[in-house]
Amino acid sequence: MKSILITGCNRGIGLGLVKRLVKDQISPKCIMVTCRNLEKSTELQQIAAEHKNVHILQLDVEKTDTFENFAKDVKQLVKDDGLNVLFNNAAYSPKATRIHFVKAEQMLETFxxxxxxxxxxxxxxxxxxKKAATLNKDQPLGIDRSAVINMSSILGSLSMNDSGxxxxxxxxxxxxxxITKSLSIELKEIGILVTAIHPGWVKTDLGGPKAPIEVDDSVDGIINLLKNLSTTHNGLLYSWEGKPLEW
Structure with missing residues (x-):
């Protein structure tokens, strides 16, 4: 894996992934990390100062009209190698829990x-x-060829929803x-693996202080799963421990 792009890295699991990757034996030569506010990314900036393969890019995933120019910035960094891994990690969860409190604006923003x-x-x-997939066509489906990783959640599972x-x-x-399932079918023919990961209930701003899993433990599991991705993982949902989960 020569390159990886991870969204939402200013804190939580995203920041944890960056900290883990710069120390790992598979550390790519180009690690691109995004955040919405560069001024608040002090910890990311410190990591980038110490590791020259870390590049911070500004991105608000809600502003899709900026994606074309963003892709040009990414291309400048990966050059002719293409992009091996896109890790869609950035996410949002409003406080609304029950039907009496949910608002249309919250539904639309979160979606x-x-x-x-x-x-x-x-x-x-x-x-x-696609460029990376073509250049590394001698490699099997996985992060050494080309992959899209979507950070999902067990809370999105229909069959496992028992609390509403x-x-x-x-x-x-x-x-x-x-989206993960459809992409996995459409992109497999051009050598791109697509899968979804449930990171567990983690102690982050989103997960809250009562969460039972530490960021480092979740990140260790996710990195281990990334290293072992293959055709069998394409189009499925996995836990951070590498266990398949029901949709």
């Missing part, structure tokens, strides 16, 4: 960030992903799961 954004970003970066509520987040992640 825009968690589902529409990843799909349209994948579309914008598809030429670079959380309408904006659940619905947006269910949509992302369908």
């Amino acid at each position: 825009s960030i968690n589902a529409v954004g990843p799909l349209m970003l994948t579309k914008a970066l598809l030429p670079l992903l 509520g959380l309408y904006p987040y659940r619905c947006s992640k269910a949509a992302l799961n369908m």
Whole structure:
């Protein structure tokens, strides 16, 4: 894997992935990380200062009209190698839980960030992903060839929903799961693997302080899963521990 682009890296799991990758034996020569506000990305900036293969790019996944220019910036970094891995990690979850509190604006905003954004970003970066897939056609499906990883959630699973509520987040992640499945079918023929990962209930701003899983533990599991991705993972949802989950 020569290159990876991870969205939403200013904090939480995204930041954890960056910290892990710069120390890992598979550390790519080009790690592109995004955040909405560069001024608040002090920890990312420190990492980039210490590791020359880390490049910080500004991106708001809700502003799809910026994706074309963003793709040009990515191309300047990966050059003729193309993009090996797109990791759609950026996400949003409003506080609304039950039907009496949910608002249409929350549904639309969450759907825009968690589902529409990843799909349209994948579309914008598809030429670079396809380039890497073609250049590495001797490699099997996986991160050494070309892959799109969507950070989903068990909360988007229809069959595993036994508590209800959380309408904006659940619905947006269910949509992302369908996007993952459709992309996996369409892109497999050009050598691009697509899969979805549930990171667990993690102690982040989104997961809250009561979450049972530490960021480092979730990230270790995710990186291990990335290293072992193959054709069998295409179009499916997996836990951070590498276990297949029901849609």
